[in-house]
Amino acid sequence: MNFINKLSAAWTTNNSLLCVGLDPDPARFPAQLAGESDAIFLFCKEIIDATADLACSFKPQIAYFAALGAEGQLERLCAYARQHYPHIPLILDAKRGDIGATARQYAREAFDRYGADAVTVNPYMGFDSVEPYMEWTERGAIVLCRTSNPGGSDLQFLMADGQPLYQHVARLVAEKWNRNGQCALVVGATFPEELAQVRAIVGEMPLLVPGVGAQGGDVEATVKSGRTASGAGMMINSSRAILYAAAKGSEDFAAAARRVALETRDSINLYR
Numbered sequence: 501m502n503f504i505n506k507l508s509a510a511w512t513t514n515n516s517l518l519c520v521g522l523d524p525d526p527a528r529f530p531a532q533l534a535g536e537s538d539a540i541f542l543f544c545k546e547i548i549d550a551t552a553d554l555a556c557s558f559k560p561q562i563a564y565f566a567a568l569g570a571e572g573q574l575e576r577l578c579a580y581a582r583q584h585y586p587h588i589p590l591i592l593d594a595k596r597g598d599i600g601a602t603a604r605q606y607a608r609e610a611f612d613r614y615g616a617d618a619v620t621v622n623p624y625m626g627f628d629s630v631e632p633y634m635e636w637t638e639r640g641a642i643v644l645c646r647t648s649n650p651g652g653s654d655l656q657f658l659m660a661d662g663q664p665l666y667q668h669v670a671r672l673v674a675e676k677w678n679r680n681g682q683c684a685l686v687v688g689a690t691f692p693e694e695l696a697q698v699r700a701i702v703g704e705m706p707l708l709v710p711g712v713g714a715q716g717g718d719v720e721a722t723v724k725s726g727r728t729a730s731g732a733g734m735m736i737n738s739s740r741a742i743l744y745a746a747a748k749g750s751e752d753f754a755a756a757a758r759r760v761a762l763e764t765r766d767s768i769n770l771y772r
């Protein structure tokens with residue numbers, strides 16, 4: 501099944517717009533994982549098992565694995581998610597951007613090596629840097645548009661032809677670049693006004709929306725700004741607030757993650 505259809509089905513099946521982010525930081529792992537050679541895999545696997553019925557997608561952030569030389573554990577984790585939860589889209593957050601020949605290798609890494617349904621990509625180098633991802637006709641390219649970080653405004657708010665750059669990106673992707681019909685955009689929950697602007701430009705296109713939870717984005721404003729007419733259209737990501745929900749040593753980490761994922765999913769659903 502292609503990325504967009506799988507995502508639409510997951511919104512319905514799990515009644516959820518929540519994307520569970522997998523940003524594993526061993527310094528924050530529970531004591532029982534200390535000394536385990538595959539602690540990163542084990543930690544993330546428990547989180548996936550605890551939240552799979554509450555999520556519309558999982559989003560491993562590759563930097564947290566690669567920085568520790570743990571790409572092998574990421575491979576295992578992706579294989580595990582695909583085998584046990586094949587109906588939940590797997591998004592590799594890698595924010596790749598390079599010339600076409602190199603982008604083709606990044607696409608192979610995301611879709612072949614890790615088996616991701618979609619990968620995040622940076623539009624700064626233009627269409628030929630994004631096109632190779634679309635050669636994978638069933639997989640998604642999720643293009644950075646209006647990112648959640650404060651510094652995103654440095655470039656994304658620059659005016660060109662009377663409009664901020666992020667709106668040009670939204671329009672380009674929606675009207676020209678989306679050759680395989682599997683594109684989506686990243687828009688931060690920390691900027692609900694811009695989220696509403698992007699929604700108005702792109703119609704039904706799915707949006708990956710990081711920034712609730714640890715970054716403090718407002719759930720009500722996010723949902724009201726980014727939802728489609730059918731009350732869907734978003735993967736609202738929360739990573740650290742779910743992963744590290746347990747107070748150190750006092751609560752089972754997976755149970756705590758499930759509790760916060762449930763609360764987040766339900767608070768999102770209040771405003772759909």
Ligand SMILES: O=c1ccn([C@@H]2O[C@H](COP(=O)(O)O)[C@@H](O)[C@H]2O)c(=O)[nH]1
Binds near residue numbers: 715
């Ligand atoms: O604009 C963006 C794009 C990506 N991210 C990523 O999302 C998660 C957010 O983690 P939290 O712990 O929920 O803050 C992380 O992997 C970022 O790399 C983003 O935050 N903003």
